[in-house]
Amino acid sequence: MRSPLAELSVALVGDATMSALHERHMGIAGPTDVLTFELDRDGRGRVISGEVVVCVAQARRQAKGPLKEEVLLCALHGMLHLNGLDDRTPRQFNAMHRQEDLILTRLGIGRVFSPDKTAGERR
Numbered sequence: 425m426r427s428p429l430a431e432l433s434v435a436l437v438g439d440a441t442m443s444a445l446h447e448r449h450m451g452i453a454g455p456t457d458v459l460t461f462e463l464d465r466d467g468r469g470r471v472i473s474g475e476v477v478v479c480v481a482q483a484r485r486q487a488k489g490p491l492k493e494e495v496l497l498c499a500l501h502g503m504l505h506l507n508g509l510d511d512r513t514p515r516q517f518n519a520m521h522r523q524e525d526l527i528l529t530r531l532g533i534g535r536v537f538s539p540d541k542t543a544g545e546r547r
Contacts, residue, residue, distance in 0.1 A: 427507050428470040431463070434499050435477045442479035457482045460502040476502030493533055500524055 437445075442455040449459065457479055464473035478498040480491075487494035504520055511517040521537035529535055 427503075428466060428468075428472050429474065429503070429506060431473040432503060432506070433463075433475040434502075435475060436480050436495070437477055439479060439481045442477065442482065445477060455479045455482045457486060458498040458502045460505040462506065471506045471508070474503075474506040476506070478502070496531075496533070497524065497528070497536060500527060 439455045442459070443453070445459055446452050446454065446456050449461075450456075459477045461475045461477070462471045462473075463475060464471070466472045476499050478495055480495060483494040483498050484491055501520075501524060504523055509516070509520045509523060511520045525535040525537055
């Protein structure tokens with residue numbers, strides 16, 4: 425996947441900040457693990473600048489392995505949203521998580537979602 429993103433900001437926040445952002449932008453009370461904000465688009469309509477906000481406290485609660493890997497997964501998930509991937513339907517969900525697995529494997533972490541994981545992989 426070739427990304428048009430030229431600029432990416434990642435903010436690590438706590439529950440209070442994430443809850444406020446989640447309520448303000450999504451109309452949902454309470455924290456979530458990650459929110460993504462498009463900041464700029466190019467002439468072709470592709471996102472070229474964005475911000476990913478990760479709630480470290482929520483990542484800690486849902487982590488099945490090391491916290492740093494969960495935070496990375498959240499940030500990666502947000503970046504993929506900025507690149508046009510979504511996870512609202514089962515097909516989109518599977519495609520997005522296949523892409524996450526591919527990137528995490530290339531980073532040396534390994535697959536997180538694939539059903540054909542080998543023993544020792546984290547989820």
